[in-house]
Amino acid sequence: MFNTLISSNIFFLSLLLWIAGAVGALVLSKNDRLANWWGNSFAILGSCVGLLFSLSVLIIGSTFSFNIDSTLPLLSLSFSVDKLSAFFIFLISLIALLASIYALGYVKHYYKKYNIGALGFFYNIFLAGMVMVVSAHNALFFLIVWEIMSLASYFLVIYENKEKENVQAGSLYFIMTHVGTAFITLAFLLLYRSTGSLDFGVIKETIGNSSPLIADTVFILALIGFGTKAGIIPFHIWLPNAHPAAPSHVSALMSGVMIKTGIYMFIRMFMDMLPDAPLWWGVVILILGAISSLFGVLYALTEHDIKRLLAYHSIENIGIILLGLGSSLVFWSLDMKPLAVLSLVAALFHTLNHAIFKALLFLGAGSVISQTHTRNMEEYGGLIKYMPQTALFFLAGSMAISALPPLNGFFSEWMTFQSLFSGIMASNVPVRWVFILAAGSLAFTGGLAAMCFVKAFGVTFLARPRSENVRHARESGFALRVGMAVLAALTLVIGFTAGSITNAVSGVVSDLSAFNSSEPAFFSTIQTVGMRNGFASISMPLILASLIVTMALTFFAVYLVSRNRKTKIGRTWDCGTTLGPRMEITATGFSNSIVTIFRGALKPTKQTSIEYRDEDMRYFQKSSTVELGIQDIYNRYFYQPVHMLTIKASEYMKRIQSGNINMYVLYILAILIALLFASGM
């Protein structure tokens, strides 16, 4: 009880700190420096308190709920923090802490150009909004804080509003997020109709009495609504535009944690609130996960805008998380609770890992952009010599996201594979085929992600500079490096402490009422994590140790054998011509072969326009340009038709809009009479 009281106070303290940061930054917005310090210091303080709070819930288990009834009907300020919420609050606070430290230095390059106070305001509101989203316990209150989070992030996306494309990206985000909210609202209204309450707890207890049709409809509505926020294909189109537009530390938060609030609500609704899931829910999520992961990485490969590339990788990783979540739902409906726990742990572990390495990569990209003033990778090159530390941190992030051992990304992908393999063995045709295809898409995704990050890291940091911008680059400031260094260290630390963290995450899962009596299908110790049936086991510390020891021995042995040999510095073999930046491979060239191979899905386009010196005698070219691109098949086959349909429908609606006020009064009267008749019957 005492614990609970303390932790609830800490929870509100963190919210209060963020709100103080928001208001203070706005008040101080006359002075850029002061506004930056105020806004980000309070963000840091709030995140520290949030970390403390979430750890206290996760370790001591001091869950709490808090409720103030408001004067409005149905609305109550109702919070409830269980371990699942605390896990997500931990994620948000951790990434927010490091992003805010980074922001202290990063925001400096906005001085005198943009309003720093406004940035601090929306940034802190955004943080508070996210934390309230994962702790709200009343549907109406949830929708309000959901909207606060969405609007705050919208204003952050259009923060650099002097560039027109950012405003456009913001508008797309605004529309898509509200389409999503519409579906969510419908889902909650349907739940209200069948349970008579908007309180999550009451819904959970009474939903079991209503028909399965209601639950199925709610599932579809919530899948579309929260799926839009999570960025699963085909509801993803806002994501690759909006994430790059925001300032980099905000991109880190949006990509690292905001899209995870969609995942949180998936778990909360499908595994906690709604009754036992039918089989097809899990199957649908598995298929969506497979599509998102494979297509996310393919689209990422076609990008040469570094932040758009990273944004597409968020779609890929959401797909991987959904593979875990979907298999968990399948196992649950097949009454294989131990395997369901395994899959959900894999999904949550990957959520944690993705938050860390994606935030790291966005922060790294931000430091590069702040030095080179461009997001186009074709103008980078050789940055490892100008920004050695940033390069090292970005390399750690690249390895982690490519699921390379010994870093953290490998472990959660290993666990996801184990849950898919278990699905292949444990289920029957046709569900087995879904698992086989999911595992296949995950295997290809892993390889393609590695390829994409060889490209991203290689083109950005290796070889020679491709433009003058690079030569002016300096290592980024101290605050920026601290933010990145901690995240890079975390990819390694979480890698070799994977066993202990698995235990912590499975504590979160077993706290859910659906799983509290089931033994997980895996065991985990500090050293080893493995399946109880002996199917597979892994030891992350051993991988790290063996790599270190073997490399040290190799180094020593080679030194002994060839210590008397000299090393000369020479030029790269240039085939007799001058070495220029155009001899290096470009980002577009690097992925051209894979784009050609997948041309059926990516639909690459190539436009050549040639200008001749003499239009009649077409022999001598004055200039020629080639434009390569890919068609967005979702835009073309889904969003464009919907758009056209809306326009057409509006055309018809226009006919009843005469502009005559008497006419409108008549409409109102007609509707009123119709309604009266309808209610009379």
Place this chain on the structure above:
Amino acid sequence: MSIIIWTIQLALVPAVSPLCIGVVRKIKARFQNRVGAGIFQPYRDLWKLFHKDEVISEDASWIFKCAPYLIFSTTVIIGASIPLFTTIFSINVLGDLLVVIYLIALGTFFLALAGMDVGSAFGGFGSSREMTVAALTEGGLMFSILVPAFSAHSTNLFAISGAVASFSFFAFAPMILALAAFIIAMLAETGRFPFDNPATHLELTMIHEAMVLEYSGKRLALIEWAAANKFFIFLALGANLFFPWGMSSSERLGDVPLALILFFAKILAFSVFVAVLESTIVKFRFFRLPDLLFTSFILSIIAMSLTI
């Protein structure tokens, strides 16, 4: 006793892999009506390279300098954690299928980065091609080994070897499909015909050789040795996952010589197979390779649907 077995297990791959390359080269030379260098020539090459001065590009960063050590180390670790002549290390957690595949990917990742690091036109294209092939191979490689893994109820490679050895005759029908899929993936991963030509430095065809073009001296030696190790590892995987007979399953030292001899015989058979294949088929055009790799993936899926 097991210390001796451990030592053999640890050192076997790096010690024997150059010999294996030498044998393949010798057979290929005989096919081309040449006498060819002796089968121990790769050892002499390594020795020579380790004792030569080194030229490093001025554009190279620490990635280029450290990559050979890392790549060589991953092959040594993998070599120690796959079944070679004995199945007694089934408690070895490094022998997990996914760990081995992703350690291979770790080496490939850094090799491709090193290829881009010096900024030559060859290196970048080599990296691009290598990563394209590697990305598309991963599915076939993983799934072809999953076929025996599902039958053996374990993804530990030692356990798979042990289980496959006791399969009934009928369980082997899908294994043949899986073997075909594995061989395609193996040729792709080790840069052999029809994917890559290990003997040429011709710009238009090369993948692996293009990436390592700027290496010299001790680092080139490490890269070459690592490539030999990788080749040997894949031969050993093919031999021991699909033909696991004759491996010793006890810690008795007396079984070891016989098991080793049988193991070398199997490796020799695989080497001859690769050499004959390389001498009798042509290299495919680059954009035909994905068809082959998807074939490997589909074959293993068919095999998988037959086993479980």
